[in-house]
Amino acid sequence: xxxxxxxxxxxxxxxxxxxxxxxxxxxxxxxxxxxxxxxxxxxxxxxxxxxxxxxxxxxxxxxxxxxxxxxxxxxxxxxxxxxxxxxxxxxxxxxxxxxxxxxxxxxxxxxxxxxxxxxxxxxxxxxxxxxxxxxxxxxxxxxxxxxxxxxxxxxxxxxxxxxxxxxxxxxxxxxxxxxxxxxxxxxxxxxxxxxxxxxxxxxxxxxxxxxxxxxxxxxxxxxxxxxxxxxxxxxxxxxxxxxxxxxxxxxxxxxxxxxxxxxxxxx
Amino acid sequence: xxxxxxxxxxxxxxxxxxxxxxxxxxxxxxxxxxxxxxxxxxxxxxxxxxxxxxxxxxxxxxxxxxxxxxxxxxxxxxxxxxxxxxxxxxxxxxxxxxxxxxxxxxxxxxxxxxxxxxxxxxxxxxxxxxxxxxxxxxxxxxxxxxxxxxxxxxxxxxxxxxxxxxxxxxxxxxxxxxxxxxxxxxxxxxxxxxxxx
Numbered sequence: 001x002x003x004x005x006x007x008x009x010x011x012x013x014x015x016x017x018x019x020x021x022x023x024x025x026x027x028x029x030x031x032x033x034x035x036x037x038x039x040x041x042x043x044x045x046x047x048x049x050x051x052x053x054x055x056x057x058x059x060x061x062x063x064x065x066x067x068x069x070x071x072x073x074x075x076x077x078x079x080x081x082x083x084x085x086x087x088x089x090x091x092x093x094x095x096x097x098x099x100x101x102x103x104x105x106x107x108x109x110x111x112x113x114x115x116x117x118x119x120x121x122x123x124x125x126x127x128x129x130x131x132x133x134x135x136x137x138x139x140x141x142x143x144x145x146x147x148x149x150x151x152x153x154x155x156x157x158x159x160x161x162x163x164x165x166x167x168x169x170x171x172x173x174x175x176x177x178x179x180x181x182x183x184x185x186x187x188x189x190x191x192x193x194x195x196x197x198x199x200x201x202x203x204x205x206x207x208x209x210x211x212x213x214x215x216x217x218x219x220x221x222x223x224x225x226x227x228x229x230x231x232x233x234x235x236x237x238x239x240x241x242x243x244x245x246x247x248x249x250x251x252x253x254x255x256x257x258x259x260x261x262x263x264x265x266x267x
Numbered sequence: 268x269x270x271x272x273x274x275x276x277x278x279x280x281x282x283x284x285x286x287x288x289x290x291x292x293x294x295x296x297x298x299x300x301x302x303x304x305x306x307x308x309x310x311x312x313x314x315x316x317x318x319x320x321x322x323x324x325x326x327x328x329x330x331x332x333x334x335x336x337x338x339x340x341x342x343x344x345x346x347x348x349x350x351x352x353x354x355x356x357x358x359x360x361x362x363x364x365x366x367x368x369x370x371x372x373x374x375x376x377x378x379x380x381x382x383x384x385x386x387x388x389x390x391x392x393x394x395x396x397x398x399x400x401x402x403x404x405x406x407x408x409x410x411x412x413x414x415x416x417x418x419x420x421x422x423x424x425x426x427x428x429x430x431x432x433x434x435x436x437x438x439x440x441x442x443x444x445x446x447x448x449x450x451x452x453x454x455x456x457x458x459x460x461x462x463x464x
Contacts (some may be wrong), residue, residue, distance in 0.1 A: 010361040011437045018411060018436070020418050041378060042362050048385050049443060050412045053397060056390040057413045060292030066305055067287060070312045074276050 006039050008032065010046075013039070017046050279319050283312065286329045289414070290336060296409045297340045299398045310343075311336040333414060334424040337406060341425065364444040384451045396446040404439035411436055 008029065015021045016029050033040045290311065294304035315322075315335050322331055360366055368380035397405060403425075410421040411432070421432045450456075 010441070011433065014437055014440060015433065018418065038365075041381065042365050045362075045364050045381055045444070046440060048381070049440065049447070052385065052388060052393050053408065053412045054415075056393040056397075057292050057296060057409075059390065060288065060295055062287045062291035062308065063305075066291070066308065067284070070287075070309055071280065071284075073309075073313060074279065074316050 006036060006042075008039050008042075010042070013043055013046060017043065017050065275319060276316075279316050282328050283315060283332060286332055287312075289329070290332055293333065293409055293414060294336065294340075296394075296397060296413065297336075297402075297406060307336060307340060310339055314339065329414075330416070330420055330424070333410065333416070337410070337424045338426070340406070341402075360441075362444075363441055364448055367448045384447065384456055387454070387456045388447070388450070392450055396443055396450065399446060400439055400442055404435050404442065407432055407435040408439045408443070 012021070012025075012029075016026060021029065033043055287308070291304065291308050294307040294311070295301065298304045298307055311332060315332055318335075322328065364381075364384075368384075371380065397408060400408065406425055407421055410416045410424055411418070416424065418429045418432045422429045425432070427435075
């Protein structure tokens with residue numbers, strides 16, 4: 001053990017260990033390691049450590065319940081035909097259950113409005129257009145009369161009236177009475193809107209797409225009534241929940257936990 | 268429509284689920300937390316399923332899933348931290364463990380020292396050493412040493428250059444060797460080894 005200043009650096013030995021060294025250099029090291037006790041021991045130390053790491057991690061097994069849960073979510077998504085963004089949200093119902101709610105989304109609307117109206121609205125485009133485009137095919141049936149208008153002027157008026165915290169929150173039979181709100185995204189000739197409304201304890205989410213001039217000539221349709229989800233998609237966090245016929249969604253570029261804090265405030 | 272969707276789920280299950288255990292182990296090592304690992308693995312599979320149409324048949328499904336998981340971990344789980352990991356870029360001593368062993372009575376035959384330390388090193392000890400690494404280093408070690416990825420694949424999965432991968436691995440292994448020696452000293456195996464050597 002007299003030559004401790006061998007010419008092989010540790011970084012190069014690492015690359016050799018990982019099998020990433022060039023052919024000629026590898027051959028040189030092959031030869032050297034056969035004759036140099038110091039380097040062969042240094043190599044053995046690194047190699048054994050790598051091997052120990054692999055062995056230590058090889059015993060890990062996903063719990064059975066986790067496998068079943070993932071499979072169930074995937075199957076559910078397939079069965080419902082919701083494998084896109086919305087399916088993703090639906091799957092998350094089981095993975096990240098939120099607290100049950102008894103009220104609906106004033107701040108959610110504020111968020112939506114802030115996002116669409118603020119200078120950062122373009123960052124929202126992928127989220128909303130994804131939602132709209134991917135799930136357009138699942139729109140079915142006309143909305144019940146009186147829940148949502150399909151008149152542009154009326155909707156704009158409604159937004160102006162009900163934007164953000166300007167929501168009616170009068171207590172009615174012990175439940176908050178929400179009138180609803182709507183957000184509009186005008187992006188490359190595609191317009192989408194997300195809205196919810198509380199009327200007779202029923203809230204539904206509406207989405208559609210199309211050119212602005214065409215969109216409001218059509219009747220908008222119910223997409224789905226849904227439950228509780230939270231997560232992150234296309235760089236935007238969302239928190240979405242449903243309870244007692246009330247649905248609320250928060251979408252924003254804040255961290256997810258911040259959105260959930262806000263959801264807690266609403267609840 | 269339903270048939271197509273079912274077929275997609277079956278194909279996905281057949282192709283991706285065989286890697287569930289491997290990826291779960293990786294999630295455990297990345298997050299260092301059972302419940303976060305469960306969340307991470309679920310999000311990974313759900314996201315993969317969502318974008319399954321974009322996965323090219325015949326390409327490496329494990330690498331694809333690993334990239335999704337790594338990106339999720341880097342982009343989302345790390346954001347939850349109030350403070351990022353502080354990586355102290357101290358100049359490590361080359362061949363740390365070797366040098367330390369040679370500073371002991373093992374100098375006449377360091378092979379004994381290496382053998383003695385590794386023989387007594389349990390899986391839990393090595394997991395703890397790994398868990399103590401900063402995220403970037405730990406991710407590189409997990410992908411390269413545990414998952415067996417090439418430098419190019421690690422670079423692709425972690426969105427860094429191959430040079431950065433090499434550097435991270437180098438430093439990570441230095442820190443692991445240092446931790447290993449500290450463990451051997453604390454547990455007395457270094458001392459026992461000296462006496463028996």
